[in-house]
Amino acid sequence: MNNKKIVRIGLIGRGLMGRMHANAYTHIPTIFPDLEYQPVLQAVASRNEEKGREFAETWGFKSFENDWRKLIERDDIDAIDICAPNNLHAEIAIAAAKSGKMILCEKPLSHDINQAKEMLDAVTEAGVANTVWYNYRRMPAVTLAKNIIDSGKLGKIFHYRANFLQDWTINPDLPQGGEAAWRLDVDAAGSGVTGDLLAHCIDTAMWLNGAIEDVSAVTETFVKERMHQETGKVQPVGIDDACIFHCHFENGSLGLFEATRYARGHKALYTFEINGEHASIRWDLHDMNRLEYFDHRDESHLRGWRSIHVTDGEQPYMDRWWIPGTSIGYEHSFIHQAADFFKGLEEGNKGCAPSFEDAYKTERVCHAVLKSAKNRSWQQV
Numbered sequence: 001m002n003n004k005k006i007v008r009i010g011l012i013g014r015g016l017m018g019r020m021h022a023n024a025y026t027h028i029p030t031i032f033p034d035l036e037y038q039p040v041l042q043a044v045a046s047r048n049e050e051k052g053r054e055f056a057e058t059w060g061f062k063s064f065e066n067d068w069r070k071l072i073e074r075d076d077i078d079a080i081d082i083c084a085p086n087n088l089h090a091e092i093a094i095a096a097a098k099s100g101k102m103i104l105c106e107k108p109l110s111h112d113i114n115q116a117k118e119m120l121d122a123v124t125e126a127g128v129a130n131t132v133w134y135n136y137r138r139m140p141a142v143t144l145a146k147n148i149i150d151s152g153k154l155g156k157i158f159h160y161r162a163n164f165l166q167d168w169t170i171n172p173d174l175p176q177g178g179e180a181a182w183r184l185d186v187d188a189a190g191s192g193v194t195g196d197l198l199a200h201c202i203d204t205a206m207w208l209n210g211a212i213e214d215v216s217a218v219t220e221t222f223v224k225e226r227m228h229q230e231t232g233k234v235q236p237v238g239i240d241d242a243c244i245f246h247c248h249f250e251n252g253s254l255g256l257f258e259a260t261r262y263a264r265g266h267k268a269l270y271t272f273e274i275n276g277e278h279a280s281i282r283w284d285l286h287d288m289n290r291l292e293y294f295d296h297r298d299e300s301h302l303r304g305w306r307s308i309h310v311t312d313g314e315q316p317y318m319d320r321w322w323i324p325g326t327s328i329g330y331e332h333s334f335i336h337q338a339a340d341f342f343k344g345l346e347e348g349n350k351g352c353a354p355s356f357e358d359a360y361k362t363e364r365v366c367h368a369v370l371k372s373a374k375n376r377s378w379q380q381v
């Protein structure tokens with residue numbers, strides 16, 4: 001770490017994303033040693049003292065706080081990483097921005113569109129480096145799709161199609177709320193599959209295919225009441241269990257999106273397909289190191305879908321990993337985003353995309369989707 005500028009990380013939340021981000025930071029000095037800025041795991045905040053201290057020890061954080069506010073107050077923290085449930089993002093991010101700290105925030109930006117705008121205003125006013133962890137952009141095959149589209153190979157785009165299918169909430173006895181089931185509680189999550197799953201699809205879609213103009217959506221809540229973990233009472237379920245929407249993109253193409261937690265047999269089937277005038281691309285999270293590509297300009301007797309194994313050193317991010325032909329995993333997309341964030345600091349305190357501004361645009365699409373489903377009408381974004 002000699003001659004390096006250090007970024008002292010204060011991590012909030014020690015759940016799935018807390019572990020994922022801690023893992024990402026630990027890889028930066030070894031896999032991206034050339035970066036001028038390097039992270040130091042300075043402190044973690046968790047309400048549970050025993051579990052928080054254990055987490056700090058396991059992942060190598062230097063210290064622990066039992067209240068996230070203490071991290072914001074500390075002078076020895078440079079960046080706040082928000083891995084807490086959605087309803088906490090705004091309060092934490094606004095406080096962090098006011099204290100001049102960089103912010104890496106989990107998606108969606110917030111559980112509430114107005115609070116999302118306040119978050120954007122706060123980081124803009126403070127001028128702090130920021131990013132939102134829409135990590136799928138940094139899967140090498142997805143980045144390659146972006147490069148292919150930007151090179152113009154697809155020609156005019158006609159269709160964008162995406163799905164995010166899961167099956168983990170079919171059981172009506174599953175409670176809502178509390179530590180394990182906050183995603184089912186509308187007060188904590190803000191929405192169901194729209195903010196949780198479609199937000200990812202929308203971020204990728206707008207990155208690959210440009211802005212979305214208007215949307216028409218349907219949502220459904222299949223299980224209408226669930227016991228709330230914290231009150232013990234059976235309460236109405238306020239989240240969307242499934243959502244389907246179609247839309248117009250600004251470039252004239254049509255979009256079709258579906259997300260559900262009721263697709264038996266699917267755990268995290270995130271797929272997208274883009275059809276252009278000359279060529280098409282498709283991708284599937286279950287086979288994340290492959291990108292499928294069809295080019296109509298190929299000689300007709302050879303024409304067909306190519307399955308590109310995105311593991312060669314010339315393909316995005318892959319010069320950093322092991323040897324050509326060997327696969328990497330889900331966690332690597334977070335390592336890549338962390339590396340891009342630190343790289344962004346070299347270029348003038350910028351952080352990296354997607355920024356709060358980008359994530360706010362995604363938030364606006366999600367908001368329009370939910371409004372459209374509620375009003376049964378088309379909504380401008």
Ligand SMILES: NC(=O)c1ccc[n+]([C@@H]2O[C@H](COP(=O)([O-])OP(=O)(O)OC[C@H]3O[C@@H](n4cnc5c(N)ncnc54)[C@H](O)[C@@H]3O)[C@@H](O)[C@H]2O)c1
Pocket residue numbers: 012013014015016017018045046047068082083084085086088106107108133134135179180196
């Ligand atoms: N980028 C992705 O692909 C991705 C994947 C999963 C989750 N997420 C997002 O990450 C965030 C966290 O999700 P998760 O899956 O890690 O959830 P989780 O339930 O696994 O972890 C949340 C953690 O936050 C902690 N927490 C709750 N209130 C707190 C408080 N007041 N102070 C400190 N800690 C507190 C909980 O104890 C828990 O450790 C959510 O916003 C979620 O949408 C993003």
